[in-house]
Amino acid sequence: MLNFLPGPIIFFISTCLLIINTVLWAGLISIGGIIKLFIPFQGPSKALLSLMNRFMWAWATCNGGILALIAKVEWDIQGLDGLDQNGWYLLISNHVSGFDIAAQTYILRNNIPMLKFFLKRELIFVPFLGLGCWALGMPFMNRTSPAKLKKNPKLKGKDLETTRKACEKFKNTPTSIINYVEGSRFTLDKHRRQQSPYRHLLRPKAGGIAFTLSAMGEQFTGLLNMTLAYPDADAKAKEGVLYQVMSGRVKRIVVRVEQLPVPVVDSEVYFSQAETRVEFQRWLNNVWLEKDQQLDEIFKQYIADTTDKK
DSSP states (O other): OOOSSSSHHHHHHHHHHHHHHHHHHHHHHHHHHHHHHHHOOOOHHHHHHHHHHHHHHHHHHHHHHHHHHHOEEEEEEEEOOOOOTOOOOEEEEOOOOTHHHHHHHHHHTTTTTTTTEEHHHHHGGGGTTHHHHHHHHOOOOOOOOOHHHHOOGGTTTHHHHHHHHHHHHHSSSOOOOEEETTOOOOOOHHHHHHTSSSSSSOOOOSHHHHHHHHHHHGGOOOOEEEEEOOSSTTTTTTTTTHHHHHHTOOOEEEEEEEEOOOOOOHOOOOOOHHHHHHHHHHHHHHHHHHHHHHHHHHHHHHHHHHHOOO
């Protein structure tokens, strides 16, 4: 392990290794995606897609190896029992740092199908990463802002139709879709500006989940509610949690996964009746309230454990 080195050097080494890891596997996935365009038969095409998902599995596994190299991390994980690699899952999670995706894909790589993300359309132009995500069938979304809708009402419903088309490709292959319902990474500044009612979370947004559930809700095996915490990271530090992880300063990562019933969302009812939207938002707020309380317990337990060690 490299934790005897100064933090900035560890950060430089881990960043280089993560970039090399991503370029290698994303490059192989991209080549597979291009070849797949020219395969007319479903059987070989599906086999190639399976191989590309194994490349993503390798990427996630190597990320875990890089983390083990730079720090002696204690993984505190609960709730993975009963998950199925041949199932369909919608995963909702709090969003703490830029390391979250690497942590979550590593944790879940042997329990559920490899995670898929709804990405901003602009990200397709990110070298290697964008093409790799496209090759794996991850949908690139062009969200219509309220301002654009006001100027052009004809765009209403276009996002839902785009989501439906994106989800069609997932119906024949076991898939896990992740949604960061806060819409952004947690920072103390965002928390303050939002006047969030939660201690450790931003306000959740129901629209993204509703879009996905209305498109393929009946397909999902389960809804996974993941709570992610880096209890020894300093949220007030200007470097941010990502830097603290990649410089070897984070020693514990806590993950709690809860399986919830999949809510039924009828798109025609949801998007036409304000009362239905309010009820769904209230359900999500309650999930977030419980998540906030769970995070409180995680941080209190960490303080108690470190106090006992002293």
